[in-house]
Amino acid sequence: MAATITFGIQKGGCGKSTTAGIFSYLLHQDGFRVLTIDMDSQGNLTELLSEKPSNEFIGASVLEAMQQNDVRAHLHPVTEKWDLLPANNFLATFPRWIYTGKTYNGDNVPFSGNPSLILDELLNQVRDDYDYIIIDTPPSLSEQTTNALCASEHVVVMFECSNWCYSAIPNFMSSIDAANDFGSRGTKMTGILRTMNDVRRSDAKAFNELIAEDYPDDVFKTIITRKAPIGRLSLYGFSENSELKSGIDQYQNFYKEMIHRVQNG
Ligand SMILES: Nc1ncnc2c1ncn2[C@@H]1O[C@H](COP(=O)(O)OP(=O)(O)O)[C@@H](O)[C@H]1O
Ligand SMILES: [Mg+2]
Numbered sequence: 279m280a281a282t283i284t285f286g287i288q289k290g291g292c293g294k295s296t297t298a299g300i301f302s303y304l305l306h307q308d309g310f311r312v313l314t315i316d317m318d319s320q321g322n323l324t325e326l327l328s329e330k331p332s333n334e335f336i337g338a339s340v341l342e343a344m345q346q347n348d349v350r351a352h353l354h355p356v357t358e359k360w361d362l363l364p365a366n367n368f369l370a371t372f373p374r375w376i377y378t379g380k381t382y383n384g385d386n387v388p389f390s391g392n393p394s395l396i397l398d399e400l401l402n403q404v405r406d407d408y409d410y411i412i413i414d415t416p417p418s419l420s421e422q423t424t425n426a427l428c429a430s431e432h433v434v435v436m437f438e439c440s441n442w443c444y445s446a447i448p449n450f451m452s453s454i455d456a457a458n459d460f461g462s463r464g465t466k467m468t469g470i471l472r473t474m475n476d477v478r479r480s481d482a483k484a485f486n487e488l489i490a491e492d493y494p495d496d497v498f499k500t501i502i503t504r505k506a507p508i509g510r511l512s513l514y515g516f517s518e519n520s521e522l523k524s525g526i527d528q529y530q531n532f533y534k535e536m537i538h539r540v541q542n543g
Contacts, residue, residue, distance in 0.1 A: 319369035428461035439485035
């Protein structure tokens with residue numbers, strides 16, 4: 279059965295989508311069967327992995343998978359043994375559908391289950407098809423995020439070294455605890471990944487140290503720095519990118535740390 283991992287924090291620009299994409303890629307390179315799910319209506323991860331505009335997935339996304347209760351009909355193959363459940367702007371209508379039964383195109387598809395467990399229950403259809411399921415989340419504690427948390431055993435908290443990200447952490451931790459209480463997967467925080475570090479800036483160093491003092495056992499040793507090839511990944515993608523290796527090299531150590539934590543509880 280797949281291990282399911284959510285990458286999250288309710289703040290934008292912390293490297294969630296980039297990290298979820300690179301982590302999925304490294305799992306795939308390692309020979310694992312991977313399903314990557316985009317739960318952010320911005321569709322950034324969808325565009326990174328499919329190399330297509332997210333509008334191409336209107337009617338064929340994770341939203342319809344949830345509304346029609348059918349994962350397999352909505353999978354987009356990234357490559358062999360790696361699938362994507364894509365997203366587009368219409369995923370923002372997910373809460374409206376849950377609470378009114380109205381879909382974005384005006385259909386009536388009443389929903390009567392538990393609003394936070396829709397994704398979790400849906401994924402039961404395919405958990406045995408994959409080794410890992412990776413979920414990217416939006417920069418808010420919305421229904422998309424609570425569904426992702428309740429569907430996951432593991433959560434990586436993304437920490438971009440700034441005060442506003444620091445102040446977002448307590449509420450995110452509470453949401454993980456709530457998913458643990460409310461859901462059935464034993465959701466827990468597996469670690470905190472420090473990202474987007476500018477090695478020339480002393481403020482980043484200060485926030486790195488602050489978070490390590492607060493959560494000494496949880497921070498990953500690996501700290502992800504800002505690198506131009508990672509910034510350009512959204513432009514060149516994974517399939518034909520001559521600078522891919524130099525861009526994602528620093529993620530190899532995070533990958534090893536994370537797999538170790540997942541496999542050793
Ligand atoms: N390590 C990095 N070095 C340089 N640019 C990065 C790095 N990580 C992410 N980026 C860029 O920073 C922006 C925000 O990253 P993203 O993954 O979209 O964050 P989030 O999903 O948390 O909003 C994107 O333009 C992305 O390409
Ligand atoms: Mg994102």
